[in-house]
Amino acid sequence: MLRIDCPWCGVRNEDEFSYGGDATVERPTDYASQDDWYHYVYTRQNPAGPHREYWHHVNGCRAWLVVERDTVTHEIFSTAPASPNLPDPDGRTR
Amino acid sequence: MGQQFRTSSSGQIDRGRILSFTFDGKPYQGYEGDTLASALLANGVRLVGRSFKYHRPRGIQTAGSEEPNAIVELRTGPRKEPNTRATTIELFDGLVANSQNRWPSLSFDIMSINNLFSPLLSAGFYYKTFMWPPSFWTNVYEHVIRRAAGLGKASTEPDPDFYEQCHEHCDVLVVGAGPAGLSAALAAARAEARVILVDEHPRLGGSLNDENYSINGKAGSEWVDEIHAQLEEMDNVRVFTRTTLFGYYDHNVVAAIEKVSDHMPVPHQGHPRQRMWTFYPGRVVIATGATERPLVFGNNDMPGVMLASAARAYVNRYGVKPGRRAVIATNNNDAYRTAIDLHHAGINITAVVDSRIQPDAALVEELESLSIRLLTGSTVGSAEGHQQVSYVQIVTTQGDTLDPERIDCDLVACSGGWNPNVHLHSQSGAKPVYDDSILSFVPGKSRQSEVSVGAANGSFSLQDCLAQGVSAGTQAARQTGFKSRKMAVARADNEGDYAIEALWISPTPYNKNYKQFVDQQNDVKASDVVLASQEGFDSVELLKRYTTQGMATDQGKTSNVNALALLACQRGEPLPEVGITTFRPPYVPVAMGVFAGHTVGYDFMPVRRTAIHDWNTKQGAVFIEAGLWLRARYYPQQPGDTMNDCYIRETEATRNNVAIVDVTSLGKIDIQGPDAAEFLNRLYINNWLKLPVGKVRYGAMLREDGMVFDDGTTSRLEENHFFMTTTTANAASVLAHMEQYHQIEWPELDVVFCSVTEQWTGIAVAGPNSRKLLEQVIDIDISNEAFPFMSVGECMMNNIPARLFRISFSGELAYEINVPADYGEQAWLELLEADEELEVSVYGTEALGTMRIEKGHVAGSELDGRTTAQDLGLEGMANRAKHFIGKHNSERPLLVGEGRLQVVGLKSLEPERNLRIGAHLVDPSVKLETVSQSQGHVTATTYSPQLGCGIALGLLRDGASRHGEQIEAVFPLDDETLKVEVCHPVFIDPEGELVRA
Known part of the structure; x- marks a missing residue:
């Protein structure tokens, strides 16, 4: 059971969240090539080790979070809001 | 009569409370405090089961949850539970248990003929034998194997009991309430940490209940009672008995099962049978003790062969003599205590057989003083007897096997050493390491916040257990933020040192072939380990899977280390080189019911009801589940009304007059802000910037991969205020997508x-x-000029504030009215009663579906995640001059080229025959044999009252350009073929004149 430290709600069980995919890929610009868009959707790294992922606190405050997690040990190093417009309540930096 | 194997005194049983029970239909008596196993032994019942593969007679080997052999069916009827361990079942009055895996009876089991064919049943037997022909795999082999190699049979009746799931937080969780665990719990509790102590037994004390130890000058059990009383007095401590911690998960979350009612015939009224606890501890102290391993010798599975510690436990804890004449076989010091305790209980110890040449001098002296015969450098080569041991043959460990001494006995208490219970440590992600001094694995480097103490840490001295417990409890409190106080360590009064010399397998008498079992529950023999290794399955993970070693319900608690050692011998490598398999949850078998908890039956999932639900119920509506929603499907008017009668009537009433339908379950999202229009513009394929206030637009949104995600109408209520509707199914995912x-x-x-x-x-x-x-109830002008198609406006409906939308899903002149949910039923009733002459009626989702097919509106069955806007005929709405989600990928060549499945209408060409959902669309010249011949499929069907024939929507390859073709809809499962005509998906009013009227 992962325990994710939501910046707003505190430490909560993984079943309050839904996984939102790789947070290291960047959405291409509107003018990017079709190739870029293809890779954005279909090409993913699958690292064994530290990784950045999106998690949605779907059964909580509904914030999208960026979680740094080790995919091997499941250790979570940091949790931060995905949106720069949502102030981090603890004043922590991303 | 009965209980002829009781000791005269001793034990933690209440001899004043006699309990009656039956085993295989025969009545017996035991005492309060017994387990089923101890009560059976007290009555001289030695044979309790048949083995898994060879159907060999099996008895009781242990006194705990590690039991591989004494597996029974407990209770009868709906509460019947197969594969329960007799050693953990607390006896209650009226208990009924039956042996399993035998036919026709336990003492005469036909399948024991497998024992004679055992050379055929060696490692990998199933893989080698049941290979050909493949058609036999499921039809023949599986049935035969399942019957022959069965365990018990589960009840097929519904479980009458219920289960609970609870959560609890604490600073320090102590697992196991033996000397180490009790010391740890007390030390942490005194530092004021919130402590949870769990133990799988009904009584705290762990090994102290099984042994004759004394602590601080008192009997061990007295010390236990004192500590327990102290813990009970503290507010910061919770003690859970009958609770087994079975899983150690990520982030220091652990799970335990509390057997609330299993020690009673039926649970108390309102009490669950079992409770699953999820604990969130700051730190875990693992004090789970150790498990003794058996010796591997010929016929070591015979009833009467028992672990030395178990024999001691039966005498000391349960006041039961597990035999009358005992041979004690060992390779370590510990079993000497069995000899001494059993001797004092009046059991004749015919010999202690120690594989070591020079055992501990003090122990030798003690046996001498009790006149117990000691054989050194020797071990049991084989146990002999019919269905239970009547003598053993002694061989020397030097390999002198040709002149074995025969010693009569009815009990062989054996010890091959002790394995620390590293299961939870291993489950936590850590790797146990080999400790040569105890010839077993001990906890390695911790990966989570846990520490093992006492026997679980490989420290078998009582004094060490007490000291490590205090130290770990104190430290755990400090690590979780509490000031620790110094606490004195209790004094162990009597104990010796533990010493062991390896004996992994005994020589056999006359070097003959004997069955020497390693894993008794799965019938894995030493020779199977050898064979697996010879055949190349010589890593621990391969060995395990090839021989099924350690894969039974006991998870190899008594057998794994022996198997690893034998594999190491075979490979000619030291044991640590061979490694150890990873332990996985659950530590003990856990009933499925406890994982389901309360989420069964009515509580399986939440139910969402609309404001019209009560009215619908009163009308006798038949409901259908739409996600969590219950929606009225159709409204029978008189007895015998079928669904077809109803939806045809409801459709006709709508098309010819007026009818209302509850559409509350559609997702609704309120969107506000200066950039609301821009946001919609990026979400949807169509344009939103120029939508005038007071107008509604139908929109479609794509996923980033270019496929259609959802559709619905969105209205502009004000310049910066929009109101979106989604499909019922996607309401939640559209919101998450937007966020x-x-x-x-x-x-x-x-x-x-x-x-x-x-x-x-x-x-x-x-x-x-x-x-x-509507003109009867609405306070705004809704004439076609003032309120044309795709208008939205706020209004009053009688006295109810409302929003009115002029949109149509049915293809008729239609409106949708939204009122605050609290007014829902009132609005519904007022609409029905607004105009007596009109005879307003209602319709359900079935008629709704019929009209949407007639009108060619795509819905969930066409929006299947593989269709593009072009496939669905929605491309005309797209504005490709702007940017929107999925735009780029929807332009990939394969998504816009030929050969796509496109939505079409389909008309049945045979009267009285309707199309079937899922039917394949096939060229009439082709006989459908492979899927590649299918050109598409039927997605939604109905009988159209308007057209008087069966119609459907379907996805057909290049369908948009094939209107007018005659093809076949084939349903191979029922061998049905129907001639159909491909047509435009909009069957009625293709120009949309009705909706604009």
Whole structure:
């Protein structure tokens, strides 16, 4: 059971969240090539080790979070809001 | 009569409370405090089961949850539970247990003939034998194997009991309430940490209940009672008995099963049978003790062969003599205590057989003083007897096997050493390491916040257990933020040192072939380990899977280390080189019911009801589940009304007059802000910037991969205020999708939104007379000129504030009215009663579906995640001059080229025959044999009252250009073929004149 430290709600069980995919890929610009868009959707790294992922606190405050997690040990190093417009309540930096 | 194997005194049983029970139909008596196993032994019942593969007679080997052999069916009827361990079942009055895996009876089991064919049943037997032909795999082999190699049979009746799931937080969790665990719990509790102590037994004390130890000058059990009393007095301590910690998961979350009612015939009224606990401890102290391993010798599975510690436990804890004449076989010091305790209980110890040449001098002296015969450098080569041991043959460990001494006995208490219970440590992600001094694995480097103490840490001295417990408890409190106080360590009064010399397998008498079992529950023999290794399955993980070693319900608690050692011998390597398999949860078998908890039956999932639900129920509506929603499917009017009768009547009433339908379950999202229009413009394929206030637009949104995600209407209520509807099915995922893009990709957009699905009741009013009806109740001008198609406006419906939308799903002149949910039923009733002459009726989702197919509206069955806007005929709405989600990928060549499945209408060409959902669309010249010949499929079907024939929507390869073709809809499962005509998906009013009337 992962325990994710939501910046707003505190430490909560993984079943309050839904996984939102790789947070290291960047959405291409509107003018990017079709190739870029293809890779954005279909090409993913699958690292064994530290990784950045999106998690949605779907059964909580509904914030999208960026979680740094080790995919091997499941250790979570940091949790931060995905949106720069949502102030981090603890004043922590991303 | 009975209980002829009781000791005269001793034990933690209440001899004043006699309990009756039956085993295989025969009545017996035991005492309060017995387990089923101890009560059977007290009555001289030695044979309790048949083995898994060879159907060999098996008895009771242990006194705990590690039991591999004494597996029984407990209770009868709906509470029947197969594969329960007799050693952990607390005896209650009226208990009924039966042996399993035998036919026709336990003492005469036909399948024991497998024992004679055992050379055929060696490692990998199933893989080698049941290979050909493949058609036999499921039809023949599986049935035969399952019957022959069965365990018990589960009840097929519904479980009458219920289960609970609970959560609890604490600073320090102590697992196991033996000397180490009790010391740890007390030390942590005194430092004021919140402590939870769990133990799988009904009574705290762990090994102290099984042994004759004394602590601080008192009997061990007295010390236990004192500590227990102290713990009970503290507010910061919770003690759970009958609770087994079975899983150690990530982030220091652990799970335990509390057997609330299993020690009673039936649970108390309102009490669960079992409770699953999820604990969130700051730190875990693992004090789970150790498990003794058996010796591997010929016929070591015979009833009467028992672990030395178990024999001691039966005498000391249960006041039962597990035999009358005992041979003690050992390779270590510990079993000497069995000899001494059993001797004092009046059991004749015919010999202690120690594989070591020079055992501990003090122990030798003690046996001498009790006149117990000691054989050194020797071991049991084989146990002999019919269905239970009557003598053993002694061989020397030097390999002198040709002149074995025969010693009569009815009990062989053996010890091959002790394995620390490293299961939880291993489950936590850590790797146990080999400790040569105890010839077993001990906890390695911790990966989570846990520490093992006492025997679980490989420290078998009582004094060490007490000291490590205090130290770990104190430290755990400090690590979780509490000031620790010094606590004195209790004094162990009597104990010796533990010493062991390896003996992994005994020589056999006359070097003959004997069955020497390693894993007794799965019938894995030493020779199977050898064979697996010879055949190349010589890593621990391969060995395990090839021989099934350690894969039975006991998870190899008594057998794994022996198997690893034998594999190491075979490979000629030291044991640590061979490694150890990873332990996985659950530590003990856990009933499925406890994982389901309360989420069964009615509580399986939440039910969402609309404001019209009660009215619908009173009308006798038949409901259908739409996600969590219950929607009225159709409304029978008189007895015998079929669904077809109803939806045809409801459809006709709508098309000819006016009818209303509850559409509350559609997702509704309120969107506000200066950038609301821009936000919609990026979400949807169509244009939103220029939508005038007071207008509705039908929109479609794509996923990033270019496929259609959802559709629905969105209205502009004010310049910066929109109201979106989604399909019922996607309401939640559309909101999450919007949040994702707003928070992650477009934080610059000044927009807010939230779900208002439950705040509004939605009622569609459809039919040529819908305007006439609404004019009676609405306070705004809804003439076609003032309120044309795709208008939206706020209004009053009688006295209810409402929003009115002129949209149509049915293809008729229609409106949708939204009122605050609290007014939902009132609005519904007022619409029905507004105009007596009109005879307003209602319709359900079945008629709704019929009309949407007639009108060619795509819905969930066409929006299947593989269709593009072009496939669905929605491409005309797209504005490809702007940017929107999925735009780029929807332009990939394969998505826009030929050969796509496109939505079409289909008409049955055979009267009285309707199409079937899922039917393949096939060229009439082709006989459908492979899927590649299918050109598409039928997605939604109905009988059309309007057209008087069966119609459908389907996805057909290049369908948009094939209108007018005659093809076949083939349903191979029922061998049905229907001639159909491909047509435009809009069957009625293709110009949309009705909706604009």
